[in-house]
Amino acid sequence: MRYLRLLVPMLVWVIMASSCEKDPELIIEPDPSSITFNIYPKVGNQPMVLNQEYLDEDSYRIMPTLFRFYVSHLTLLTDSGELEIKDVALLSLEGLASGEPLTIEAAIPAGNYTGVRFWIGLDSAQNASDPATYAQDHPLSAFQGTFWTWNSGYRFVMLEGYYDTLANTPGPVATTSFFNYHTGLNTLYREAVLGAASVPFSVGEGDSYTYNLDLDLNRALYGSRDISRNMGAITHSTSNYQLAEDFTENFIRAFSLSNP
Amino acid sequence: MKALRYILPLIVLVAIMSGCGKEPDDDDGTKNDRGWVYNPQAYTVEIPRNFPPATFPASNPLTTQGVQLGRMLFYDPILSGDSTLACAGCHKQENAFSDNRILSLGIDGLQGKRHAMPLFNLVYSSRFFWDGRATDLAEQALIPVEDPLEMHAYWPENIIKLQAHKDYPKFFYEAFGVEPEDITKEHAGKALAQFMFTLVSGRSKFDEAVTGFGELTDQERRGLELFISQDGADCFHCHGTPNGNQVFQELSPSLQFRNNGLDSFATAVEYVDKGLGEATGIVTDFGKFKVPSLRNLAFTAPYMHDGRFATLEEVVDFYSTGVHQTANIDAGGMEFAFQGGVQLTPQEKLDLIAFLMTLTDNEFVTDPRFSDPFK
Numbered sequence: 001m002r003y004l005r006l007l008v009p010m011l012v013w014v015i016m017a018s019s020c021e022k023d024p025e026l027i028i029e030p031d032p033s034s035i036t037f038n039i040y041p042k043v044g045n046q047p048m049v050l051n052q053e054y055l056d057e058d059s060y061r062i063m064p065t066l067f068r069f070y071v072s073h074l075t076l077l078t079d080s081g082e083l084e085i086k087d088v089a090l091l092s093l094e095g096l097a098s099g100e101p102l103t104i105e106a107a108i109p110a111g112n113y114t115g116v117r118f119w120i121g122l123d124s125a126q127n128a129s130d131p132a133t134y135a136q137d138h139p140l141s142a143f144q145g146t147f148w149t150w151n152s153g154y155r156f157v158m159l160e161g162y163y164d165t166l167a168n169t170p171g172p173v174a175t176t177s178f179f180n181y182h183t184g185l186n187t188l189y190r191e192a193v194l195g196a197a198s199v200p201f202s203v204g205e206g207d208s209y210t211y212n213l214d215l216d217l218n219r220a221l222y223g224s225r226d227i228s229r230n231m232g233a234i235t236h237s238t239s240n241y242q243l244a245e246d247f248t249e250n251f252i253r254a255f256s257l258s259n260p
Numbered sequence: 261m262k263a264l265r266y267i268l269p270l271i272v273l274v275a276i277m278s279g280c281g282k283e284p285d286d287d288d289g290t291k292n293d294r295g296w297v298y299n300p301q302a303y304t305v306e307i308p309r310n311f312p313p314a315t316f317p318a319s320n321p322l323t324t325q326g327v328q329l330g331r332m333l334f335y336d337p338i339l340s341g342d343s344t345l346a347c348a349g350c351h352k353q354e355n356a357f358s359d360n361r362i363l364s365l366g367i368d369g370l371q372g373k374r375h376a377m378p379l380f381n382l383v384y385s386s387r388f389f390w391d392g393r394a395t396d397l398a399e400q401a402l403i404p405v406e407d408p409l410e411m412h413a414y415w416p417e418n419i420i421k422l423q424a425h426k427d428y429p430k431f432f433y434e435a436f437g438v439e440p441e442d443i444t445k446e447h448a449g450k451a452l453a454q455f456m457f458t459l460v461s462g463r464s465k466f467d468e469a470v471t472g473f474g475e476l477t478d479q480e481r482r483g484l485e486l487f488i489s490q491d492g493a494d495c496f497h498c499h500g501t502p503n504g505n506q507v508f509q510e511l512s513p514s515l516q517f518r519n520n521g522l523d524s525f526a527t528a529v530e531y532v533d534k535g536l537g538e539a540t541g542i543v544t545d546f547g548k549f550k551v552p553s554l555r556n557l558a559f560t561a562p563y564m565h566d567g568r569f570a571t572l573e574e575v576v577d578f579y580s581t582g583v584h585q586t587a588n589i590d591a592g593g594m595e596f597a598f599q600g601g602v603q604l605t606p607q608e609k610l611d612l613i614a615f616l617m618t619l620t621d622n623e624f625v626t627d628p629r630f631s632d633p634f635k
Contacts, residue, residue, distance in 0.1 A: 239490060
């Protein structure tokens with residue numbers, strides 16, 4: 001009997017202890033280091049937002065209504081090699097307030113970096129993806145509205161809007177005249193030409209580093225190749241390929257270090 | 261000692277039951293004082309395999325009980341001001357949950373402002389109504405109920421009617437675990453949304469063809485080529501591509517709304533029906549409307565937001581030669597507006613329509629899961 005008096009409470013305690021879920025062990029890990037790429041869309045020196053009029057470099061009124069593009073294989077350069085930190089991101093100006101940047105965030109190891117590189121558009125494997133296989137919020141999902149046809153894959157850059165066909169026209173921009181630059185096709189996949197925009201930086205353990213870039217619409221339209229007026233205002237790459245190529249060549253050179 | 265033989269297992273049992281964090285709900289659910297049971301069972305919507313993965317809102321998980329309640333509310337005129345008009349009165353299954361009237365009639369005999377939209381594959385939409393003013397289907401479901409041109413009811417009164425009903429209080433409890441006094445219009449909206457989310461249409465001839473279970477005819481194939489060709493009918497810019505994915509409507513939230521040049525206005529402020537612009541207030545959105553799915557066109561006439569075209573032939577004629585280069589004309593998809601449209605030949609028009617008819621899902625309009633539960 002005495003034995004049982006001890007045994008019963010012990011048994012109860014053992015059952016209670018073992019039938020409950022165990023608390024997980026608390027493991028404290030240091031915060032990872034991270035980087036945020038801010039890309040500030042601008043028209044010249046003005047912050048750029050959709051559905052707002054701007055006077056472009058040639059004094060034509062222009063109103064972008066849609067602007068989205070893919071950045072792929074965002075890579076950090078080091079003395080010993082390269083580290084890809086984001087395979088694909090879709091950046092869009094929709095919902096962006098004036099002065100707000102487009103952002104790409106990624107966790108990175110602490111260390112010294114000698115620069116960055118990235119590509120505009122999708123590589124041939126990404127471009128051959130089936131958008132139906134991706135969840136809605138994935139950059140390559142059909143829901144992003146960037147997939148075109150099975151022949152040409154995705155649209156790499158989509159820039160649409162209205163413009164005046166004459167310079168120095170008074171009044172609001174005529175929304176009956178529109179431009180539409182849709183670049184795609186594997187042959188228009190290009191690395192962004194950053195030049196002085198690719199600068200060395202260091203990131204400490206647990207630190208967040210911010211890399212600021214400007215993206216200037218004027219440079220995309222009036223860069224090394226002047227595409228704004230003389231080649232028509234519409235390309236889907238499969239049509240008016242030269243315009244698509246010229247726009248692409250300008251676009252990849254439209255990034256610079258940000259001067260807020 | 262003998263007594264201990266019984267006491268010991270009893271103590272052990274009590275210890276097991278009381279030792280852990282309490283789980284009041286077991287597999288039989290929660291029963292209230294009225295004897296009603298709240299034990300919702302997850303409802304799985306069958307998504308056709310050529311459709312993209314569907315993400316249902318986490319704020320309104322589909323349950324068998326919720327879907328069934330929503331189906332009853334959808335078909336029950338109880339939600340209208342005079343209890344004569346149900347949602348299904350203007351969203352008829354035989355019309356792919358659209359209305360064959362140009363403009364539907366509300367309980368006061370007044371016409372609605374726009375043609376009733378068909379209802380299917382709504383999980384792929386993120387904005388509802390022709391003008392996109394609702395961003396949540398459960399929110400959308402509440403609006404026509406109070407619209408003076410439609411069901412012209414008052415939600416607080418509807419809640420009283422539902423609370424006093426002989427069956428609904430129990431059904432609300434079974435679906436949401438709410439006592440009668442706690443029923444809200446949000447519960448009704450969620451139930452209606454759950455039912456509408458189940459309205460999936462993906463069993464057309466085209467679906468069979470893309471999944472390898474059927475073939476298109478030569479004429480239908482020619483129509484498909486026109487559909488996806490920029491130099492043909494150029495439909496794909498707004499209606500998506502038939503890579504088995506886009507369900508023939510533009511899915512990207514920003515691209516769901518377009519101005520297709522139905523009317524001719526020199527400036528955006530001239531639009532009488534401002535469409536998306538009414539919801540956003542953005543001038544460049546004036547005259548934009550939701551791009552509708554091209555599925556089930558055989559059932560959804562008349563066409564366009566105002567039902568101005570009685571037949572598909574009229575629609576194709578419009579896109580061929582009737583497009584206006586109007587203010588806010590869509591910059592992404594209406595590039596042939598400058599010449600009035602895509603200029604199809606008579607044969608091309610026939611081919612295109614033949615293809616569009618392959619998007620007809622006959623099973624959908626007779627599917628008993630979606631039919632009137634009171635019949």
